[in-house]
Structure formats: C-alpha cells, structure tokens
Amino acid sequence: MPLGLLALAIGAFGIGLTEFVIMGLLPEVAADFSVTEAGAGWLISGYALAVVVGALGITAATTRLPRKAVLLGLVVLFIAGNVLTALAPEYGIALAGRILAALSHGAFFGIGSVVAASLVAPEKRAGAIALMFTGLTAANVLGVPFGTFLGQQLGWRSTFWAISLIGVVSFVGIATLVPAPRAPQEHVSLRGELRAFRSSQVWLSLVVTILAFGGMFGAFTYIAYTLTAVSGFSAAAVPWLLVLFGAGLVVGNWLGGRLADRSIDGTLVLFTAALVVVLVAFGLLAGSQPATVVLLALMGGFGFGTVPGLQSRVMVYAGQAPTLASGANIGAFNLGNALGAWAGGLGISAGLGYTSPIWIGALITAAGLVVMLFAASAARRDIGSASLELVSDATDAASAALAPPVR
Numbered sequence: 001m002p003l004g005l006l007a008l009a010i011g012a013f014g015i016g017l018t019e020f021v022i023m024g025l026l027p028e029v030a031a032d033f034s035v036t037e038a039g040a041g042w043l044i045s046g047y048a049l050a051v052v053v054g055a056l057g058i059t060a061a062t063t064r065l066p067r068k069a070v071l072l073g074l075v076v077l078f079i080a081g082n083v084l085t086a087l088a089p090e091y092g093i094a095l096a097g098r099i100l101a102a103l104s105h106g107a108f109f110g111i112g113s114v115v116a117a118s119l120v121a122p123e124k125r126a127g128a129i130a131l132m133f134t135g136l137t138a139a140n141v142l143g144v145p146f147g148t149f150l151g152q153q154l155g156w157r158s159t160f161w162a163i164s165l166i167g168v169v170s171f172v173g174i175a176t177l178v179p180a181p182r183a184p185q186e187h188v189s190l191r192g193e194l195r196a197f198r199s200s201q202v203w204l205s206l207v208v209t210i211l212a213f214g215g216m217f218g219a220f221t222y223i224a225y226t227l228t229a230v231s232g233f234s235a236a237a238v239p240w241l242l243v244l245f246g247a248g249l250v251v252g253n254w255l256g257g258r259l260a261d262r263s264i265d266g267t268l269v270l271f272t273a274a275l276v277v278v279l280v281a282f283g284l285l286a287g288s289q290p291a292t293v294v295l296l297a298l299m300g301g302f303g304f305g306t307v308p309g310l311q312s313r314v315m316v317y318a319g320q321a322p323t324l325a326s327g328a329n330i331g332a333f334n335l336g337n338a339l340g341a342w343a344g345g346l347g348i349s350a351g352l353g354y355t356s357p358i359w360i361g362a363l364i365t366a367a368g369l370v371v372m373l374f375a376a377s378a379a380r381r382d383i384g385s386a387s388l389e390l391v392s393d394a395t396d397a398a399s400a401a402l403a404p405p406v407r
Contacts, residue, residue: 007177012135017143024148033091038345048338050099055106055331074104079167086160110327130257130308141246145239201317204375209332215365216303218340248300256305265376275302279362
C-alpha cells in the first residue's frame with residue numbers, strides 16, 4: 001500500500017469527523033444555543049451546502065496548482081473553521097465556522113480521489129479510493145462515538161477542539177507521506193475539465209449520488225432523536241450505537257470498493273436497492289431495540305458501500321478530465337446530505353415524528369435507484385452501439401479487402 005494513501009486517509013478522518021460528529025451532539029448544541037431541532041439541523045445542512053460551493057469553486061480555482069500544495073491549504077482552512085466553531089459565542093458564528101470548515105471538504109475529497117487513483121494501477125483505482133475513504137469510515141467507527149462521548153462529558157466545544165488538533169496531525173501526515181510528483185503535473189485547464197460535463201452519464205452519476213446517498217443521510221441526521229425518543233435508548237447509549245453504524249460503514253466501504261472494481265453499475269444497483277429495503281424496515285421497526293441495532297449497522301453498510309462506486313463512476317465517464325467532475329461528485333454527496341437533512345427536518349416540524357426522516361430517506365433513495373437503473377441501461381445501450389459500430393467498420397474493411405480490384 002502506498003503510504004500516500006494512508007496520509008489521505010488521515011485527512012479524510014479529520015474532515016469526516018467534523019461532518020458527522022455533530023449528529024450525536026445535536027441535542028446538546030440545540031440546547032446551548034436555544035434553537036429548535038430543525039434549526040440545529042442547519043449546522044448540518046449549511047455545512048453540506050458549503051461543501052458543494054467549495055467542491056466546485058475551490059476545485060475550479062486550483063486546477064493549475066500542484067495538488068499536494070492545494071491539499072495542505074485545504075487542511076489549514078479546515079482547522080480554522082473548527083477553531084471558530086469551538087469558540088463561537090452564538091449560533092450564527094458556530095454556523096459560520098461550520099461553513100468555513102466545509103469549504104475545504106469537497107475539494108479535499110475530489111482532489112484526493114484523483115491523487116489516490118494516480119498512486120495505483122488502473123484496475124485498482126476503486127479500491128484505492130475506498131482506502132482513502134476508510135478515513136471517513138474510521139471517523140464514524142472511532143471518532144464520532146468518542147467525539148460524542150467527549151462532548152457529552154466536557155461540553156460539545158471540547159469535541160471541536162479535539163477535531164482541530166486532528167487537523168494539525170492531518171497536515172503533518174500529508175506533508176510528509178504524500179509523495180511529490182516525479183514529473184511535472186500534467187497541464188490542466190478549467191476549459192478542459194469542463195468538457196467532462198458534456199457526458200450525460202456524468203450528470204446521471206451526480207443525480208444518483210444526490211439521491212442514493214442523500215436518502216441515507218437524511219435518515220441519519222436526526223438519528224440521536226430516533227434512538228432516544230422512538231427506540232427508547234438512553235442518551236449515554238447513543239455513542240456506542242454509533243459505533244455499530246460506523247462498523248457498517250467500514251464493511252460497506254471495503255466491500256463496495258472490491259465489488260465496484262468488478263462491476264460499478266451492478267454494485268450500485270445492488271447496494272442502492274438493499275438500502276431502500278433497510279430504510280423501510282427501519283421505519284417499521286424503529287420501536288424495537290434489537291431490530292434498531294441490526295438495521296443501524298445495515299444502513300451504514302449499504303449506504304456507504306455506494307461511495308467508492310459512485311466516485312469511480314463519475315471519474316470513469318469524465319475521461320481525461322476527472323478533477324472537477326470528482327469534486328462535483330463530492331459536492332453532490334453533500335447536496336444530497338443537505339436535501340436529506342432538510343426533508344427530514346420538514347417531517348419532524350410537520351409533527352410526523354422522529355421516524356419521518358427514515359421514511360423520507362427511503363423515498364429519496366428509491367428515486368436514486370430508479371435513476372441508477374436508467375443510467376446503467378443507457379450505458380449498456382451505448383456500449384452495444386459502440387460494439388455494433390466497430391463490427392460494422394470491421395465488416396466494411398474486410399469487404400473492401402476481399403472485393404475484386406477495379407480494372
């Protein structure tokens with residue numbers, strides 16, 4: 001394993017932690033700032049929307065800069081945002097800190113995915129991307145439960161100070177372990193990167209990312225309320241239940257990466273369909289503690305198992321211009337996050353209860369499955385058309401070679 005992948009995973013761990021730990025601390029943050037559950041949810045939705053802006057804007061603005069230097073700059077921005085959140089005297093400043101940290105998120109994962117793929121052989125690229133995203137899953141298995149526990153014991157601000165320290169460690173890891181390119185980085189132009197968006201499959205991939213991942217995230221955003229108010233767990237049990245969710249992420253990410261190296265579309269259809277089934281079952285059985293334990297892990301597994309395939313798919317169809325498309329897909333993940341969190345908040349505000357985000361998430365994910373089936377079918381038709389054209393060209397060439405000479 002190239003050590004550079006480990007360094008990228010360290011950065012992914014820090015950024016993933018700041019994104020996901022807020023879910024377990026949402027009740028404490030809402031109480032501290034005297035805002036409603038839906039209002040506190042904007043610390044998640046606002047973060048996700050800012051990721052979209054950063055994924056497109058920062059990636060586009062830095063296409064010609066050395067990728068390693070850009071990654072280091074993004075980690076500095078991440079640290080600054082978390083320090084501001086930890087110091088925030090009021091809700092608005094906390095939201096500003098979240099937005100500042102989020103601007104680094106999309107560009108980091110977008111550029112990092114390209115760097116990760118460049119460190120291995122072509123047939124191992126989905127696995128390399130999955131390995132980088134292992135940092136994100138590790139953040140859920142280890143970081144989120146510990147961060148939630150720390151925040152419950154010492155106050156939620158202590159968690160963001162710890163995240164800031166992890167950011168410093170991430171900076172050192174990337175600086176020392178990501179290799180400098182042996183040859184000058186290929187010339188990359190913004191106009192060339194924009195060519196990737198001529199592909200209808202790139203756009204379909206982005207839509208699938210928004211819907212398939214957004215549905216799972218919408219269910220997860222208010223999970224602390226579901227676990228305590230519906231399933232009947234104590235607040236102290238929430239961090240340990242999040243360990244199960246994180247364990248599902250790790251297994252799903254690993255398995256999804258392995259399977260996507262064999263068949264990207266087949267893996268995405270399978271995992272997205274399974275996620276719909278899991279969310280429906282969770283909505284029905286959230287009042288059962290044993291069922292909740294199992295379904296929480298499965299939700300994480302099938303939900304995050306789509307990530308390597310979704311990221312690989314958009315890069316495949318982007319062709320020779322993967323950087324901006326990769327960043328756009330990270331933005332799509334977080335646009336889905338914002339959509340899911342917003343829709344789930346609407347369900348709660350409408351008085352539909354704390355299982356409503358799960359049902360809404362199931363509907364959103366089901367829409368993603370429909371789009372994925374259409375995209376896979378269109379891709380097969382395109383391959384079939386291309387094969388027919390090759391056969392036709394070969395037949396024409398053979399006929400010309402066998403035809404009697406014209407006298």
